[in-house]
Amino acid sequence: MARDLEELRVDRRGSVRPGASGVAWLVYDDTGHAIRPVAEFLRDFAARGNSRGSVRSYAYALLRWWRWLEAVGVDWDRATPAEVRDLTLWLQLHPKPRRSPRTGSATTAGTVNQVTGKRYLDDHYAARTIRHNNAVISAFYEFFGDQGLGPVVNPVVRDHRGQGRPNAHHNPMERFRPEGRVRYNPKVPRRRPRALDDDAWGSLFDTLGSNRDRALLALTVSNGARAAEVLGLRGSDVDWGNQRVRVIRKGTRAEQWLPGSNEAFVWLRLYLAEVGGVGPADPLWVTLRKRRGTDGAMTRIPLTYEALRAVLRRANQKLGTNWSMHDLRHTCALRMAGDDEVSLRDVQTILGHAHLETTAEIYLVEDERHTIERVAAHLARLAEPRPEPVPVDHGYRPSDLAVLFGDGTL
Known part of the structure; x- marks a missing residue:
């Protein structure tokens, strides 16, 4: 049954706080206890040499996933691709929660600065944030899949169209790795680097x-x-x-x-x-x-x-x-x-x-401003009046010119 994503509300339950036992950050529920599956994953993630900032980023993504599962009433080890799909749609529909309303930036949110040409951030989740969220969820379930726990199939599914059979050349001595593009990843528009002149x-x-x-x-x-x-x-x-x-x-x-x-x-x-x-x-x-x-x-x-x-x-x-x-x-x-x-x-x-x-x-890209300047100069040249043709010397007879250039009767 399709969920009403317009009306669905996700409570801001739980929190990310400094952890212990070598883990910089952990996800805690409302009772103050660390969420066990998330703690196990983050402990393994930190042990693989990832930075404190990366652990914190993954913790917040998994907190968002846990809040979503509670809102839709699905246990973490019963999640399906439908939950990932609906979360992607929900994040695109709803603004990010804020601790306080915008004040000075309310008039500029989502607009383009006329001086720099850069867009101000708005209150909605960016495509890169949603893609990162999907990558974290995929890594989380891959970790438990290697141990034979969690869902049989990773809920973050991948498309393999145009890539042949997945894992076609897999080494039997190594574990399977996910291949292909994540199905529910939104497209990210290519952004040109902005430089100060x-x-x-x-x-x-x-x-x-x-x-x-x-x-x-x-x-x-x-x-x-x-x-x-x-x-x-x-x-x-x-x-x-x-x-x-x-x-x-x-x-x-x-x-x-x-x-x-x-x-x-x-x-x-x-x-x-x-x-x-x-x-x-x-x-x-x-x-x-x-x-x-x-x-x-x-x-x-x-x-x-x-x-x-x-x-x-x-x-x-x-x-x-x-x-x-x-x-x-x-x-x-x-x-x-x-x-x-x-x-x-x-x-x-x-x-x-x-x-x-x-x-x-x-x-290695052409500066957009230089391209616009050159095209504007091209349009200005087209708008310039064309010079009058140089008159033919009056010393030539019209009949001779008609033979050479034609009389225009064709």
Whole structure:
């Protein structure tokens, strides 16, 4: 029987909280007990070397799945493809729950910024979020399927059209792996990277209110490091002599040295002179906050991602823009890709992409603004009046011209 997805409501029951026994995050029910199947999966997921952030992301996806199963009245080990299908449709129909209503961003949600050309986020689940949700559910049931538990068939089904028989060349000594495209994954529109031109970068830089913020953004735009990688820098990760910094890559957790511009290191010196320097094991980026339970004394704490977002939010409010830290990464990558002296392999190494195809697919693209400018110039040339033909010299006789060019009577 088809469910009425328009009227179906999913209660916000349970929560994601820090875990124990080596698991950074776990999913808890309303009674405060960890949900056992989810805890078993997350423990195995964490043991395979996945980061705390990935464990947290998977925990929230499974909490969403558990809430959905309670709303439709299906046990987790009795789930079918119908539950995955209906959840995908429900996520596309209903907005994300919010702790508080929008205030200042209510008028811009879902619209396109006229300065940057970027779309503001709205209150609905993005296609990438739904695809990630399906991937987490699939991994969850694959884990229990390997143990002979849970449903006989993974509820996240895959289509194999055009790929021949699934697992046609399977090695009998290895376990089966899912193949094909997830059936209920929504399509993701291809997004072109947005880069700041020199004027936009100058305007953004001028609005920053501290040497710390100037150093951090200048360093990011010069080497394309991700926000989490830059925020993870410590005092020993700065090589002043060779003008480079050492980051921990997001996916592989490998250490990698990245260059920095002269400008970035100048602002970095000015910032460290203000805070009095940092120790080799201390976080490089700090901010001052009042300590709880004291008489208003200020103390240094590491700069968090939310605090960095607040820095950009204040700058965007002044400029009427919606730039993000990832736009600085795109800016660095497109600048390098447009330099004939920098190879695509160099760009891949600096960005930390595992595959060269990823770098080529994202950054070897024609800038949309340049394309629009050239087409607009083409249309302007078509609108220009055509010049009058040069008159034929009057010294020729009309009869001779008719023989040469025809008299136009055909």
